[in-house]
Amino acid sequence: MNILTFDSDAKLNEAAANIIIGQIQTTPRAVLGLATGGTPVGIYKQVVKEFERGMFSFRNVTTFNLDEYVNIPVDHPESYHSYMKSHLFGQIDLPAAQCHIPDGNAADLAEECRRYDEAIELEGQIDLQLLGLGHNGHIGFNEPAHALTKGTHIVGLAQETREANARFFDSIDDVPKQALTMGVGTILKAKKILLVVKGADKADIVKSSLQGPITTDVPASLLQTHPNLIVLLDNAAAGKLA
Numbered sequence: 001m002n003i004l005t006f007d008s009d010a011k012l013n014e015a016a017a018n019i020i021i022g023q024i025q026t027t028p029r030a031v032l033g034l035a036t037g038g039t040p041v042g043i044y045k046q047v048v049k050e051f052e053r054g055m056f057s058f059r060n061v062t063t064f065n066l067d068e069y070v071n072i073p074v075d076h077p078e079s080y081h082s083y084m085k086s087h088l089f090g091q092i093d094l095p096a097a098q099c100h101i102p103d104g105n106a107a108d109l110a111e112e113c114r115r116y117d118e119a120i121e122l123e124g125q126i127d128l129q130l131l132g133l134g135h136n137g138h139i140g141f142n143e144p145a146h147a148l149t150k151g152t153h154i155v156g157l158a159q160e161t162r163e164a165n166a167r168f169f170d171s172i173d174d175v176p177k178q179a180l181t182m183g184v185g186t187i188l189k190a191k192k193i194l195l196v197v198k199g200a201d202k203a204d205i206v207k208s209s210l211q212g213p214i215t216t217d218v219p220a221s222l223l224q225t226h227p228n229l230i231v232l233l234d235n236a237a238a239g240k241l242a
């Protein structure tokens with residue numbers, strides 16, 4: 001595990017963006033796993049800024065998002081489809097057919113999960129998986145549980161997660177109760193994982209994820225087993241590491 005800490009948000013975003021861009025530039029048909037939430041916003045902004053300088057293209061890139069809410073209209077401003085369109089996809093030259101996000105409105109959600117896993121498998125392997133971290137240690141929407149699921153599946157969102165995401169909605173009642181998420185097995189199969197965490201409110205969960213026991217109660221702790229994990233933290237998020 002390679003942990004890097006940063007004293008400014010701008011430097012952290014730049015470092016993360018450079019890793020993503022480097023992957024695109026060095027892998028002929030790069031497959032990226034992408035994340036949503038507050039953390040990657042500045043990273044995507046930096047990627048778009050560099051893209052606009054014309055140094056690289058997304059034409060041969062394929063992307064798979066980690067998750068999507070169930071039963072939220074695709075064009076709802078807080079759907080992850082809308083998020084990706086406004087923060088990244090709408091501003092780069094990535095062909096629409098090459099960006100994949102689970103369909104939380106599919107008539108048969110279990111079938112949609114199978115379809116999503118098959119689409120990932122068809123590409124072989126995710127070259128670089130970008131991850132944020134939930135306050136309870138969730139990655140994607142893999143919430144703490146007695147056992148974790150390998151592939152894409154339907155999850156009930158933890159109350160804590162819905163409360164954390166209520167800031168994006170008018171009220172907590174509007175936060176969907178379920179989501180589709182890539183499984184921990186798929187996440188761990190990525191060739192390289194880039195975990196980005198910001199803020200003092202995540203310092204405790206960063207410590208237990210990276211230096212605590214490996215347990216399904218802290219899904220991110222399984223990342224300790226990955227052979228190629230890069231962790232980018234701001235000083236506040238790194239504050240409790242030994």
Ligand SMILES: N[C@@H]1[C@@H](O)[C@H](O)[C@@H](COP(=O)(O)O)O[C@@H]1O
Pocket residue numbers: 035036037038039040066067131132133134135139140141161165
């Ligand atoms: N499903 C997403 C995760 O993919 C994200 O990493 C995490 C942290 O989000 P944030 O970066 O807003 O703290 O929670 C969200 O609910």
